[in-house]
Amino acid sequence: MSNLAPTKREVPVNSLASRTGLAAWFRPYVTSTVGSKMLVAVTGLMLTGFVLAHMIGNLKIFAGRTALNDYAAFLKSLGPLLWVARIGLLVVFALHIYLALKLKKRSLEARPINYAYQNTMIASVSSRTMLWTGLAILAFTIFHLAHFTFGWVGPVEANGKMVGNHEPNDAEMPTRHDVYGMVIHGFRQPVVSILYIVAQMLLLMHLGHGIPSTFQSLGLNTPRTQRMIRAVGWLLALVIVAGNIGIVVGVWFDFVKP
Numbered sequence: 001m002s003n004l005a006p007t008k009r010e011v012p013v014n015s016l017a018s019r020t021g022l023a024a025w026f027r028p029y030v031t032s033t034v035g036s037k038m039l040v041a042v043t044g045l046m047l048t049g050f051v052l053a054h055m056i057g058n059l060k061i062f063a064g065r066t067a068l069n070d071y072a073a074f075l076k077s078l079g080p081l082l083w084v085a086r087i088g089l090l091v092v093f094a095l096h097i098y099l100a101l102k103l104k105k106r107s108l109e110a111r112p113i114n115y116a117y118q119n120t121m122i123a124s125v126s127s128r129t130m131l132w133t134g135l136a137i138l139a140f141t142i143f144h145l146a147h148f149t150f151g152w153v154g155p156v157e158a159n160g161k162m163v164g165n166h167e168p169n170d171a172e173m174p175t176r177h178d179v180y181g182m183v184i185h186g187f188r189q190p191v192v193s194i195l196y197i198v199a200q201m202l203l204l205m206h207l208g209h210g211i212p213s214t215f216q217s218l219g220l221n222t223p224r225t226q227r228m229i230r231a232v233g234w235l236l237a238l239v240i241v242a243g244n245i246g247i248v249v250g251v252w253f254d255f256v257k258p
Contacts, residue, residue, distance in 0.1 A: 033106060036099045041217035043096035044210055050089060051203070052236070055243040058183075061256055065180040072179040097138060104131050126209035133206040140199035148186060184258050187251040196248055200241045207237035 057075075060067045075082055126133075187193050211233030215221040221229055250256040 033103065036103055037217045040096060040099045040103065041214040043092045043099070044214050046092050047089075047096060048207060048211060048236070048240075051207075051240055055240050058247055059243055061180060061183060061247055062250060065178070068180045068183070069178065072177065093138075093141075097134065100131060100134060124209065126205040127213075130206060130209060133202045136202050137199065137206060140195070140202075143195070144199075147192065148182065181258065183247070184251050184256060187248050193248050193252070197245055200244050203244075204237050204241040207240065208234045211236060 057071055058068075060071050078085075187196070212221070212226075212230045215225075215229050247256075
């Protein structure tokens with residue numbers, strides 16, 4: 001009796017039951033409109049989670065110099081894991097933007113001529129400007145990295161480049177970057193603070209519409225839950241933006257002491 005089961009030579013081990021590769025299974029999610037929207041939603045959720053965690057970590061500035069510098073030192077101590085997370089986040093960010101631009105291009109190609117009458121009263125400003133607020137957030141992210149991470153935009157560190165765990169002149173204590181002083185010095189520059197607040201308002205608009213839309217794209221939104229999901233989305237966006245702007249205000253009004 002012949003063996004009816006295919007051999008590994010006939011069917012590669014990374015093939016599905018249909019004998020097609022994993023790439024063939026994944027390709028429709030990138031090329032189709034529905035699949036692209038789902039990937040935009042998933043990557044958007046991942047980025048929202050990062051923004052929330054980033055905000056919570058930065059709020060340690062209100063606990064004092066040691067708390068924030070300890071947090072920064074812990075992240076740096078992760079070594080290769082930190083770079084893996086950074087690269088992964090960069091890939092997610094790039095995929096999110098690429099698919100959003102692709103969907104917008106596909107939408108414009110489907111209707112090259114605008115409506116004679118723009119009946120957009122139902123659509124909110126946030127929904128109509130999602131692409132532009134997203135690109136503005138991308139530009140600010142690049143500036144934010146150049147300013148605080150790489151130090152390319154003027155001096156960002158106060159009292160020298162390195163400080164000790166307790167006293168900068170204590171030779172017995174290991175030295176580390178003074179992230180606490182860096183943030184205070186950065187937000188005492190009016191131009192930086194204004195740009196930061198404007199970017200946070202754009203982030204509020206983007207997240208306020210984007211979070212509820214994520215559930216819509218994933219098929220998790222129903223008429224019963226639509227109002228609640230929208231409220232939770234805007235509430236979460238407000239919490240993130242309020243926390244970030246609160247750091248700027250804290251520096252301005254000396255709630256955060258140098």
